Amino acid sequence: MARRILAFLAAVLLAGGTLHLTAPAASAASLARPTGLSVTEVNYESFVFSWRAVAGATSYTGKLATNSTFTSGVQYFQTSKTTRKPINLKNCTTYYFKVKANKGSSTSSSYSDTKKVTLKCFWPREFTRIKAVPKSGSSIGLSWTRPEYATRFEIWRSTASDFTKNLVKVQTSKDWYVDENLSASKPGKSYYYRILAFNKSNTTNVRYSPKFEANLKPAVPSGVKVARTSPNGATLTWSTTWNARQYEVRAATDAAFTSNVKTLTTSDGRNRLTFNTLASGKKYYFQVRAVNGLKQNIARSAYSSTVSGTTSGTGVPLTVMSFNVLSAKYDGGVSSRSWNNRKPAIAATIGSSGADVVGVQEAYASDDYPGGDGVTPQWEDLRKILATKGYRRALTGTDGLYAYSQCGKDGCWRDEYQLDGNHIFYKSATVKPVGNGGKISLPNPDDRGSGYTASWQVFEKLDSKARFIAVDTHLYAAGITTRGTNESNRVAQVTGILDTLKQVNTASLPVVLLGDLNSHESHKPISTLLTGGFANTAGLDVPQTKANFNSSHGFQNPPPSTFGTQIDYVMVSNDIAAKKWELVANIDPATGRFTGTIPSDHHAIKAVVTLPQ
Incomplete structure (x- = not known):
């Protein structure tokens, strides 16, 4: 056989002819690249994508990534089908994918156009802890436990409990925030907050915290004095202070406030209060502190200096x-x-x-x-x-x-x-x-x-x-x-x-x-x-x-x-x-x-x- 081939080649060359060689199988005609990519069944951790079959293709190679240049979070897969369902992906994430056709183990088409899909976002879980504390007379500190799946937050603050007045919105990715430059007032007023939790850029699946009240720190009352005593009572007066909605007044028969202690709270911001059930003919000590708040996160000042007075005899x-x-x-x-x-x-x-x-x-x-x-x-x-x-x-x-x-x-x-x-x-x-x-x-x-x-x-x-x-x-x-x-x-x-x-x-x-x-x-x-x-x-x-x-x-x-x-x-x-x-x-x-x-x-x-x- 070999001798016949060599004799044939020699005859062709001696006759002045041209030799035409046929390309090997690996150089057969190229496969078309896949088209018609589509996405269905988009979920939180998976999706399904498909493409049209390519003539002559025996398998397909896919490439998945979290950026369009396919350099981050890259995954490869190979399948004989025209559909694929990647699983265990990250919710709320945008994925890019493309696919090429293969024939055998050595022939492949170029990649298809790139397609992208954004997975659904898990709802952030419920808020489990929110803390509001007065930082000063003009700032309130907020902190909370980050709900699962929450990546960013929006804080709402208003001077009305239904958020219809002076609404301010602040965005943050942290799980704390200090609200500063608030207005001290006389009498004090409450601020109302709500925190919204989001999963990345998604604005549809938002988790709302409960509405809550927070209050600025009130100033310590000054000018406390015993205005008048009676057989079983005493009337206290003091100067009104910033951020005070109410006042707590305590009385005791010792300066350390450990004996016969009685505490009363004003029902409004008035700076006068009367005790009525004290013992007659006895010396009492009194202190006042300011209170700011209605129901939640009540802020209290330190107690004022101590004053004393003696109730009159039996009336x-x-x-x-x-x-x-x-x-x-x-x-x-x-x-x-x-x-x-x-x-x-x-x-x-x-x-x-x-x-x-x-x-x-x-x-x-x-x-x-x-x-x-x-x-x-x-x-x-x-x-x-x-x-x-x-x-x-x-x-x-x-x-x-x-x-x-x-x-x-x-x-x-x-x-x-x-x-x-x-x-x-x-x-x-x-x-x-x-x-x-x-x-x-x-x-x-x-x-x-x-x-x-x-x-x-x-x-x-x-x-x-x-x-x-x-x-x-x-x-x-x-x-x-x-x-x-x-x-x-x-x-x-x-x-x-x-x-x-x-x-x-x-x-x-x-x-x-x-x-x-x-x-x-x-x-x-x-x-x-x-x-x-x-x-x-x-x-x-x-x-x-x-x-x-x-x-x-x-x-x-x-x-x-x-x-x-x-x-x-x-x-x-x-x-x-x-x-x-x-x-x-x-x-x-x-x-x-x-x-x-x-x-x-x-x-x-x-x-x-x-x-x-």
Whole structure:
């Protein structure tokens, strides 16, 4: 065979011919590169990609990487199929891939065009720990445990809990952040935060932290002093400080604050607080610290310097009551609400109370109420039945007359009419009126014929000769919850009472203020009284009975019980110590319903207090 091939080659060359050689198998025609790459089933850690089959191809080689130049995270694979599913990849990552065709082990096409795909991102897991601490009076530090799969965060901060005001957004990849250059304020205010966790650049699968409140550090109160002491109490005042929403005041019988420690907190940002249940004739030490915050991450300052004061000796006990008895003219057509049906229950409530002084409201001068005789006004009808219980009515600057037959002239009832239903009754066995007392004309925003008034009377305890002033009033009623102008009208009336008391109380006697003030404790009329030298006997430092019931119930049965909706008050000047507070009502504890006749649409409010000796 070899000889034949050599002879053939020699013959060709001798004849002057050209020799044409055929290429070996390895140099056969090139394969086409794959086309039609597509991606399906994109998941968190895998995807499927496919391509069109290439004629003559026996296998395919693929290349996968995390960058388009195929230099990072490179993976290779070989398959005889036209589809591939890489697994165990990184979620939320963009991958690039391409593929080439092979024929046998030595022939390959060029690579296809590059295709890319971004895997789905795992949701960041729930936040498990978030910490907010005041760094200073103008910065708050936030830190949190990084949720699994979270790679970056966005912090929201607002001055409103619903994030509708002054919203600021800050991005970070860290698991902590110091929010700086915040505004110190007087009084303090809360900031509200929420942290959003993302997995890389994905903005669809976002994890929200719970909303939370954070607060700036308040300054230490200064100017602390004991303004006044009473037999069982002491009133503290201090200068308001930056970032303080409230104040904590503590009292103790030793300077180290280890003995008989009592701590009270103001319900708002006022810089005055009264203790009512201290021991008489004993030295106490006091400190104040500022508090900023409402519910979460409360910030507190250090305690102020210490001041001391000694409570006065044993005082004189006094029981007082405020009771809105409801106008006799309006019974709503319900027989049980008529004046004649309710009147015995009102008399029983007052007669069994043990109160030395009672301020009633809405006992008007009208005599044309249902069931009336057309001659006797409501207040006189009440006076007659309370006389059987040992109570008399203080004249408070009036003549006590109401008919022509009594005084012999027209209009003699007018001074009683202008009391506007506010009358003071007293238990003649325990106290007596001193002088004629008087009435205070208050601003009249709706031009009511009788106007608005406060009745006042000086009394003397028969057993001790201790004297005090009782004031009874009923403030403007419109818009208790809407406030605004309505609240301003009541503030003007309160201011009128305070200004007049400064004029008539020349002897600086203790004062008891009774009335339907048509304001909740957080409202400005009440805070005006508090800053004007009064304390609410329903304060935290007083044992309370039935404090869960609203003071006004509107004949609902069971009566509403939602706390914080008191509009009827017994207020005392800061030289009087409150001992007990009670909402007076016959309520079955098992059912929460009234028993017997409901006396009025308001509950009576009673307080036991101690006058200075």
